[in-house]
Amino acid sequence: MKTETTIQGLSASLNPARASRKIIGFVPTMGNLHEGHLNLVREARKLCDVVVVSIFVNPIQFGPNEDFDNYPRTLEQDSHLLAEVGCDIVFAPSVEQMYGHQPRLTNISVAEITNDLCGLQRPGHFDGVAVVVTKLFNIVQPNYAFFGQKDYQQLAVIKQLVRDLNMPIDVIGVPITRAADGLALSSRNGYLSEQDRKTAPTIYKTLKLAEENLQKGQNLSDVLVQIRADLTAAGFEVDYVEARTPMLQKIDQFDQDVVLFVAAKLGKTRLIDNLQIKHSS
Amino acid sequence: MKTETTIQGLSASLNPARASRKIIGFVPTMGNLHEGHLNLVREARKLCDVVVVSIFVNPIQFGPNEDFDNYPRTLEQDSHLLAEVGCDIVFAPSVEQMYGHQPRLTNISVAEITNDLCGLQRPGHFDGVAVVVTKLFNIVQPNYAFFGQKDYQQLAVIKQLVRDLNMPIDVIGVPITRAADGLALSSRNGYLSEQDRKTAPTIYKTLKLAEENLQKGQNLSDVLVQIRADLTAAGFEVDYVEARTPMLQKIDQFDQDVVLFVAAKLGKTRLIDNLQIKHSS
Numbered sequence: 001m002k003t004e005t006t007i008q009g010l011s012a013s014l015n016p017a018r019a020s021r022k023i024i025g026f027v028p029t030m031g032n033l034h035e036g037h038l039n040l041v042r043e044a045r046k047l048c049d050v051v052v053v054s055i056f057v058n059p060i061q062f063g064p065n066e067d068f069d070n071y072p073r074t075l076e077q078d079s080h081l082l083a084e085v086g087c088d089i090v091f092a093p094s095v096e097q098m099y100g101h102q103p104r105l106t107n108i109s110v111a112e113i114t115n116d117l118c119g120l121q122r123p124g125h126f127d128g129v130a131v132v133v134t135k136l137f138n139i140v141q142p143n144y145a146f147f148g149q150k151d152y153q154q155l156a157v158i159k160q161l162v163r164d165l166n167m168p169i170d171v172i173g174v175p176i177t178r179a180a181d182g183l184a185l186s187s188r189n190g191y192l193s194e195q196d197r198k199t200a201p202t203i204y205k206t207l208k209l210a211e212e213n214l215q216k217g218q219n220l221s222d223v224l225v226q227i228r229a230d231l232t233a234a235g236f237e238v239d240y241v242e243a244r245t246p247m248l249q250k251i252d253q254f255d256q257d258v259v260l261f262v263a264a265k266l267g268k269t270r271l272i273d274n275l276q277i278k279h280s281s
Numbered sequence: 282m283k284t285e286t287t288i289q290g291l292s293a294s295l296n297p298a299r300a301s302r303k304i305i306g307f308v309p310t311m312g313n314l315h316e317g318h319l320n321l322v323r324e325a326r327k328l329c330d331v332v333v334v335s336i337f338v339n340p341i342q343f344g345p346n347e348d349f350d351n352y353p354r355t356l357e358q359d360s361h362l363l364a365e366v367g368c369d370i371v372f373a374p375s376v377e378q379m380y381g382h383q384p385r386l387t388n389i390s391v392a393e394i395t396n397d398l399c400g401l402q403r404p405g406h407f408d409g410v411a412v413v414v415t416k417l418f419n420i421v422q423p424n425y426a427f428f429g430q431k432d433y434q435q436l437a438v439i440k441q442l443v444r445d446l447n448m449p450i451d452v453i454g455v456p457i458t459r460a461a462d463g464l465a466l467s468s469r470n471g472y473l474s475e476q477d478r479k480t481a482p483t484i485y486k487t488l489k490l491a492e493e494n495l496q497k498g499q500n501l502s503d504v505l506v507q508i509r510a511d512l513t514a515a516g517f518e519v520d521y522v523e524a525r526t527p528m529l530q531k532i533d534q535f536d537q538d539v540v541l542f543v544a545a546k547l548g549k550t551r552l553i554d555n556l557q558i559k560h561s562s
Contacts, residue, residue: 105391107390110386
């Protein structure tokens, strides 16, 4: 496995693969890798000849009061894990390498689907994601790119971006990887106190209970109220509990496939999760 | 020369060239081609193995009161001209082919350099240009793209876009092609009455006079006032007369290279021109 820290170095490493028309798979990450990321790499490994993983904590997708400075940077450990799951090239550029010294004047925004859920609490976040992902796509020029369904809204934004701009890339969404107790894996789980870590799986439990109640015929809005009540009772500060179609349109009734979304804080740590529920019509 | 009207058809036509690592050159146009466009194609022909010219009147770069519906569409004539100068593939998609049926949610904006000059009178214009050029770049995936310096601000926007988003494309600016009387060639010249066509070269004459006066040491702001006065006297309705650095920064004095910009109307026809003036320091 090679590690490249410059765009030029990465291009040099990828050129032989490009010349021989190999299938390039790309997994963009911010590092501090867990099994969720490694499952993305395993998926890429199945479909592609060459697997590139980027590790870049992207400053422009963090708000002024968010955790950019403290976001865990664990490149050495990440590299060991990536080598084990068959990554070919790690791309770990500096902020300077990605954004240079000249001011960036270009912005990319994806309307509507970024307006609510995490977009409400994190203004500019998805613009920052759209810009960095576009940059990375242009640098790596992959055939396939892999994103986790845990960041469901982010995945929807990337799919929309790729479609709207005719990017020659297939975007693959990979199901959420969960701990044995149901907690969706996330780098931010590492911020949780021991006590909060024990509380955190309540999110998934409430989502699974909601699924059961929906299948039993309970009203969608009642189910959402129940999730919020259960999380609040468990000690969460709830940011949102929402239901959407798989394409993120608002939905009032469980009369088609639905995705339930939760964002909630335990202490200072904001956790998100979602559950896709099939409608048996 | 082949003509393709679908993205899929174009890809099929380009795949052999891509597989054999040929250098692909791209000239995006809105058709109604004149010698200015043909000179872009000739430049592309010099540098590239395969030359693709797109002809697409892009609705999203026209304002509500602009000439989208009446913009001249002359595909047959354009095709003859392109065949003569050695174009390999004409890409002439429909609006539906480019934008599909689903709503486009993604926008691209380039700040600062789009705020004045043509950006002031044409809000949203450069966003529309940035989006369509990005789409075309992703569809054609050229090594080189060629743009005329007549649309100097557009060229600057594209260069910024390409740099900010790490697009793997070299953008080449090609000098303005002028009629014998100095008028910068433009598809919109065809809208001019016979009388206005005789007046139109005044723009270039005032710019050349301004150059002379600057080289003689006349004050930059006086020179700009003079251009405006001369154009108004000749019957133009002046939109702007401005001086900028080559990177489009504001400039007060002729103490470095400068570009003079004019936009002015004759009747309903808006003409633009510019002149780059070297500072001999």
